Amino acid sequence: MSxxxxxxxxxxxxxxxxxxxxxxxxAGTPLVxxxxxxxxTRFPNIDExxxxxxxxxxxxxxxxxxxxxxxxxxxxxxxxxxxxxxxxLNLEGNEFNTALVIxxxxxxxxxxxxxxxxxxxxxxxWLSFCMFLFGLVTVxxxxxxxxxGLLATRFFLGLVEAGVFPACFYLISMWYKRSETQKRYSFFxxxxxxxxxxxxxxxxxxxxxxxxxxxxxxxxxxxxEGAVTCVVSALFYFVIxxxxxxxxxxxxxxxxFVKARLYEDVGYSRRHEPLTLRNAWDILKDYKILIGxxxxxxxxxxxxxxxxxxxxxxxxxxxxxxxxxxxxVPPWACxxxxxxxxxxxxxxLRHRFLFVLFPTAVTLAGFLILLVEHHNTHVQYAALFxxxxxxxxxxxxxxxxxxxxxxxxxxRAVATAWQxxxxxxxxxxxxxxxxxxxxxxxxxxxxxxxxxxxxxxxxDLTYFYIVRxxxxxxxxxxxxxxxxxxxxxxxxxxxxxxxYRYFL
Numbered sequence: 305m306s307x308x309x310x311x312x313x314x315x316x317x318x319x320x321x322x323x324x325x326x327x328x329x330x331a332g333t334p335l336v337x338x339x340x341x342x343x344x345t346r347f348p349n350i351d352e353x354x355x356x357x358x359x360x361x362x363x364x365x366x367x368x369x370x371x372x373x374x375x376x377x378x379x380x381x382x383x384x385x386x387x388x389x390x391x392x393l394n395l396e397g398n399e400f401n402t403a404l405v406i407x408x409x410x411x412x413x414x415x416x417x418x419x420x421x422x423x424x425x426x427x428x429x430w431l432s433f434c435m436f437l438f439g440l441v442t443v444x445x446x447x448x449x450x451x452x453g454l455l456a457t458r459f460f461l462g463l464v465e466a467g468v469f470p471a472c473f474y475l476i477s478m479w480y481k482r483s484e485t486q487k488r489y490s491f492f493x494x495x496x497x498x499x500x501x502x503x504x505x506x507x508x509x510x511x512x513x514x515x516x517x518x519x520x521x522x523x524x525x526x527x528x529e530g531a532v533t534c535v536v537s538a539l540f541y542f543v544i545x546x547x548x549x550x551x552x553x554x555x556x557x558x559x560x561f562v563k564a565r566l567y568e569d570v571g572y573s574r575r576h577e578p579l580t581l582r583n584a585w586d587i588l589k590d591y592k593i594l595i596g597x598x599x600x601x602x603x604x605x606x607x608x609x610x611x612x613x614x615x616x617x618x619x620x621x622x623x624x625x626x627x628x629x630x631x632x633v634p635p636w637a638c639x640x641x642x643x644x645x646x647x648x649x650x651x652x653l654r655h656r657f658l659f660v661l662f663p664t665a666v667t668l669a670g671f672l673i674l675l676v677e678h679h680n681t682h683v684q685y686a687a688l689f690x691x692x693x694x695x696x697x698x699x700x701x702x703x704x705x706x707x708x709x710x711x712x713x714x715x716r717a718v719a720t721a722w723q724x725x726x727x728x729x730x731x732x733x734x735x736x737x738x739x740x741x742x743x744x745x746x747x748x749x750x751x752x753x754x755x756x757x758x759x760x761x762x763x764d765l766t767y768f769y770i771v772r773x774x775x776x777x778x779x780x781x782x783x784x785x786x787x788x789x790x791x792x793x794x795x796x797x798x799x800x801x802x803x804y805r806y807f808l
Contacts, residue, residue, distance in 0.1 A: 343564040350561050356484075359562070362553060363479050363545050364488050367472045368495045370435055370540060373533045374468050375499035376506075377442040378407065378461065379611045380529055383507035384522035386615050386625050392520055393451055397740075403454045404612055404735035408728055411462035415725030418467030422717070427475050428544040430467060432537050437464035439533025446519075446526030470724040473707055477716055478547050481565060482708040482807055483654055486701065490647030493700035497643065497692070500611060500636035508629035587718045595767045596706040596719065597726035599660075602760025603702065604730030605737070606667060606753040607695045613738040613749070614688060620744035621681040631685070635692045643697040656705035657768045657808055660698050661761070667694030668757050675750040691753075702764070709771065709806045711799040730756065771806035778802050 344352065381389070381404065390400055422430050438461055445457040476488055507525055514521035545551055548562040587593065614635070619628040642663070650659040670690030677683050706723060710716045733756070738749040781802055799806070 343561065343568055346564065347557060347561045350558060352561075352565075355558060355561065358553075359479055360488070362551075363476065364492060366540060366543050366545070367431075367476065368492050368498075369536070370431060370544070371468065371472060371492060371495040372499045372502065373435070373529075373536060374438060374465055375496045375611075376503050376529055377438055377533060378465060379500070380442075380503055380507065380525055381445075381458075382612045382615050383503055383511075383629060384525050386619060386628055387507070387511045387514070387522040387525065388520055389522045392522070393448070393454060395451060395454075398736070399451055401735045401739065403451070403458050405732050406455050407458045407462035407465075408731045408735075409462060410459060411466045411731075412725050412728050414463060414466035415470055415721040415728075418471060418721065421467065422471045422474065426546045426550060427471065428541060428546055431471060431544050432541040434464050434467045434471075435537035435540060436534055438468075439530045439535075439537060442526050442530030442533060444530075446523040446530065466725075470721045473703060473724075474717055474720050475545075475547070477707050477720075478566070479545075479562070483651065485708050486651040486656070486704045487644070487647045489704040489707075490643050490697070490700040493703065494640045494643045494696065496611070497636045497640040497696050500614075500692075501633045501640070504615070504629040504632035504636070508626050511625065511629070583714055584718045587715055588722060592709075592767065592770055593719045593722060595763055595770070596723045598763040599702045599706065599760055599767060600699070600723050600727030601730045602756045602758070602763060603664070603667070603695055603699050604727045605734045605756035606671060606691065607699060608731040608734035609737055609749060609753050610688070610692050610695065612735055613746075614692070616738070616743070617688065617746065618685070621684060635689045638689055639693045639696045642693040643700065646697045646701065650701060655808060656701055657764065660701045660705065660764050663694040663697035663701070664757060664761055664764070665694070666690050667698065668754065670694060671750050671753045671757065675747065675754065678745050698760075702760075705807060706767070709799060711801070711804065715799065768808065772808055775805050775808070778805065 385400065389395075395403075425433075441457055441461045441464060445454070445461070448454050448457055472492060473489065476492060477485065480488055506529065510525050510528055511521040513519075513524040516524065519527070545553070548554065548559055548566075551559065554562065615628055615632050618631050619625075623631060646659050646663055650656060667690065670687045670693075673687035674684060674691065677687065703720075703723065707716060707720050710719050733752065737752040738746050742748050
């Protein structure tokens with residue numbers, strides 16, 4: 305976009321958008337460090353570290369619990385398969401894989417509409433409503449009697465879960481500065497690893513209920529886990545936090561403080577400006593945003609490949625049903641610890657790129673071992689640790705790097721939904737990569753995972769080159785003098801602001 309186009313866009317927004325509270329107070333302040341009004345000076349009565357601890361306790365943990373239950377309800381079908389789901393429903397050939405795929409069809413399609421709805425309904429309403437629905441669908445999944453019923457429940461599960469993951473990432477991004485987000489993102493995303501660990505433990509216990517009230521053990525897995533989700537959703541209606549400007553647990557001064565610190569980081573939020581289809585299309589025309597989807601897409605293939613088929617792979621190493629569920633726990637637990645180490649280092653060094661490449665290399669090593677080693681079961685089991693640790697540590701860094709390089713509600717809402725929606729096409733590939741006819745070696749599945757890891761690395765390199773080049777271009781523009789934009793106009797442009805610098 306040329307300087308003239310940037311100028312016209314910003315000036316148009318200034319005419320259309322009435323500025324509110326903090327944004328009025330800060331209008332006219334440049335982004336150049338050292339010249340702006342220090343928000344800490346404006347709010348001397350607020351202890352920033354104490355307030356951020358309160359925000360950490362109110363915003364992130366509840367979203368983590370929500371996502372643990374969402375991911376658990378999504379992938380517990382793999383645990384149910386170990387306890388006889390395929391046999392009871394007379395699934396043949398690739399019908400089980402098709403049932404997994406049907407989840408992703410509405411999940412992919414409704415990502416962006418779901419984030420738009422999040423802007424219309426407050427987060428505590430939208431997220432708790434989605435949570436209740438996917439819990440209810442999970443209970444119904446435990447009552448299906450045939451293949452058609454399984455397909456129907458998987459479809460509606462994907463539909464109601466579509467609004468959860470991108471909405472949570474979007475909500476978190478509107479509370480924290482870019483330099484603070486990685487640990488929070490990784491902690492949230494690592495909920496999937498906790499869900500994987502708890503899923504194995506719960507399944508090993510619930511599976512023993514086989515025959516209780518005439519229900520098979522796999523049915524109880526769905527019924528109990530879904531019912532718990534429904535109950536928790538009612539509580540979360542009162543617990544999930546809204547955006548900073550709407551949070552009832554903050555004082556008016558604290559709301560202004562939170563908005564002011566974010567304003568200095570990325571400019572005006574522009575939350576109250578209507579998001580139209582034309583706005584969304586203009587955002588998606590930015591090639592950086594398209595590449596962000598490919599970065600995520602490449603790692604979703606090994607991520608879902610592991611999440612859905614790890615119990616089957618572990619069982620193929622010669623273990624029984626209960627032992628398989630228990631052995632699925634340690635890799636997930638190690639993945640959580642490794643992810644938090646990566647996130648802490650990334651935030652400390654204020655760098656993302658190398659902290660994407662390193663865990664991705666760990667993932668690649670794990671899948672290469674699984675591809676070539678078929679005799680030593682101990683080595684194969686150890687390779688599963690590498691596969692899950694690397695995948696589930698790199699993904700939150702990719703999402704955080706991409707998401708927090710965007711400024712304003714609109715660009716983050718649309719771009720995050722695009723990244724997650726497009727990326728989850730990888731889930732369709734993953735579930736057809738591991739077919740029953742390829743057991744126990746699964747050479748095609750491991751090969752496909754390795755190929756898509758390569759796709760993700762290529763996209764990472766491309767994105768890094770683009771944002772680094774853009775930073776250098778803006779440095780050169782700034783060195784030449786005035787861009788022709790006022791401070792107010794710049795603040796409205798988010799990451800398109802010529803004074804804005806992307807994280808590398």
